[in-house]
Every structure is written in C-alpha cells, then in structure tokens.
Amino acid sequence: MPSAAERTRTLVQSTCSAVLLLPGSPGTHPELLxxxxxxxxxxxxxxxxYPGDAPPVRAATHAEDDELPVVLELTDVAPVSVPHRIRGRAWLCGRLTRLPGVAEPGRMMLRLEVGSATVDDLWGSADVTTEDFAAAAPDPLHGHETELLQHLHAAHGDRLRELASLLGTYAAGLVPTRDVAPLALDRFGLRVRFSAGPEHCFDARFDFPRPVRDVTGLRRELHRLFEAARA
Known part of the structure; x- marks a missing residue:
C-alpha cells in the first residue's frame, strides 16, 4: 500500500481542492483563500x-519576522458519483513567506515551509513527518486517475459489477450491488464501491500482483483482473 507520505504528496500534487487557513481570519470568504x-x-x-491583493498575501506581508503560521487543507472528492464522495483530507502545517518577483505582475508566489502533515483517507489516518513528505513521490497514476475512473464508470460498469465474484461466496452475499462505481486507483490496485444507497455501501480493494509503473501496465492489470472475475 502507499505510505502516508506518498498519499499526502499525491494529494498536494493532484487537482483536489485546497484552501489556506489563516490565523485570526475566520470570517474570510473561503474562495479568497x-x-x-x-x-x-x-x-x-x-x-x-495568489492574486497580489489576496488575504494570504496581505497576511504574509504584515507577518512578524516575515513568517506566518498557516494550515493548507486539501479535500479529495471522488471524480465519479458515489455515496460519501469525500475520499480523504490532508492538512499541511507550516510557515508562509512571500517570494516577490517570481510570479507575473498582479500575482504573488507564496512559499509554505511544511513543518508537519496529517492525512485522513480511505487507508486511515496518519501523521507525516517533514522528512518523509519531502522524500516521498506522488503516485505515478495520479495525473490520469480522474480520466481513468470516469472511463471505467461510463464504459465498463458491467465489468466492475462482475468483480463481486472475486470477493468470495460469503462476502459477495453481503455486498449490495445495485450500484457499482470505481472509487480510487493507484499503482497498487483498484478500489470499488458497491452500494444500495448512502446507508448501505461497501468498499472492496483489488490489489495488483505487483505495482504498475504507468498507464500501459495498468491496462494490462485491469484486463487480467476483469478476466479473473469472469473465469
């Protein structure tokens, strides 16, 4: 499975939403952050x-010693329609400084020096050290995950439903299969959500025999997985 540091790094470098939480500004409109x-x-x-007049830029400009303690909150939402779509959140705590002259006119680049991080996602909750976060790499499929999950959901719903046969007789009997959707995808495997409504859902993880390195390897493993479900 991916480490907590890898999962956090993947969220940071993905397209999931992010908002900067500033000290002493609870009334600031979230869109401005x-x-x-x-x-x-x-x-x-x-x-x-950020735009040059955004609240984070103004706060960093007037911060004592040119360092502002902040939290970057990331929220990961499944790119397909499933019950309970939030797949995870991560929080990066650190200090914010300005980098004048780096961005184009009218914009300001801010630098967040990460002091600690926490991730709470489909794998569980864990703390991440600064050293582990800096050394981690994002999942190699993160740039393709949204497109791949949406394609599986739109074009291969029948194949996804057949995966229930791999769960075993007892488990398959407990899994509601009215709706089936691909929930998450990484180099280690595919996670599918079986559901019969928001209060009746079940996640199943289908691990690959070995981690894949790219989309070509992923397609090969998905084909093998679907063929195993039909056997």
Whole structure:
C-alpha cells in the first residue's frame, strides 16, 4: 500500500481542492483563500500562487519576522458519483513567506515551509513527518486517475459489477450491488464501491500482483483482473 507520505504528496500534487487557513481570519470568504496554482519543490516546500491583493498575501506581508503560521487543507472528492464522495483530507502545517518577483505582475508566489502533515483517507489516518513528505513521490497514476475512473464508470460498469465474484461466496452475499462505481486507483490496485444507497455501501480493494509503473501496465492489470472475475 502507499505510505502516508506518498498519499499526502499525491494529494498536494493532484487537482483536489485546497484552501489556506489563516490565523485570526475566520470570517474570510473561503474562495479568497484558494490558490490559483500550487506546486511542490525539491525540498518538500509547497508553492502557492495568489492574486497580489489576496488575504494570504496581505497576511504574509504584515507577518512578524516575515513568517506566518498557516494550515493548507486539501479535500479529495471522488471524480465519479458515489455515496460519501469525500475520499480523504490532508492538512499541511507550516510557515508562509512571500517570494516577490517570481510570479507575473498582479500575482504573488507564496512559499509554505511544511513543518508537519496529517492525512485522513480511505487507508486511515496518519501523521507525516517533514522528512518523509519531502522524500516521498506522488503516485505515478495520479495525473490520469480522474480520466481513468470516469472511463471505467461510463464504459465498463458491467465489468466492475462482475468483480463481486472475486470477493468470495460469503462476502459477495453481503455486498449490495445495485450500484457499482470505481472509487480510487493507484499503482497498487483498484478500489470499488458497491452500494444500495448512502446507508448501505461497501468498499472492496483489488490489489495488483505487483505495482504498475504507468498507464500501459495498468491496462494490462485491469484486463487480467476483469478476466479473473469472469473465469
């Protein structure tokens, strides 16, 4: 399974939503705290792009010693329609500083030096150290996951339903199969949500024999998985 640091790094470098929580500004409109873009540097720092007059920029400008303690909150929502669509959240705590002259006119690049992180997702909850976060790499499929899950959901619902046969007779009898949707995908496997409504759902994880490296390897493993379900 992916480590907590890898899962956190994947969320940071994915397209999931992010909002910067500032001290002493509970009334600030959330949309004003959402970065226009974000990226991760080689030492694990996170770069956040904002309009030059955004609240985070103003707060960082007037911070004592030019350092502002903040929390970057990330929320991961499943790209297909399923009950309970939030797949996970992560929180990166650290100090924010400005990087004048890096962004285009009218914009300001901010640097978040990560001090600690926590992830709470489909795998569970865990703390992540600064060193582990900096050393981790995002899942190699993260840039394709949304498109792949939406394709599986739209074009291969029947094949997904057949995966229930791999759960065993007892487990398959307990799984509601009115609705079946692919919930998450990474180099280690596929997670599917079987449901008969919001109060009656069940997740099943189908692990690959070995981690895949790219989309080509993923297609091969998915084909093998679907063929095993039909055998």
């Amino acid at each position: 959402v970065p226009e873009a974000r990226a991760t540097g080689p030492d694990g720092e996170v770069f956040l792009l």
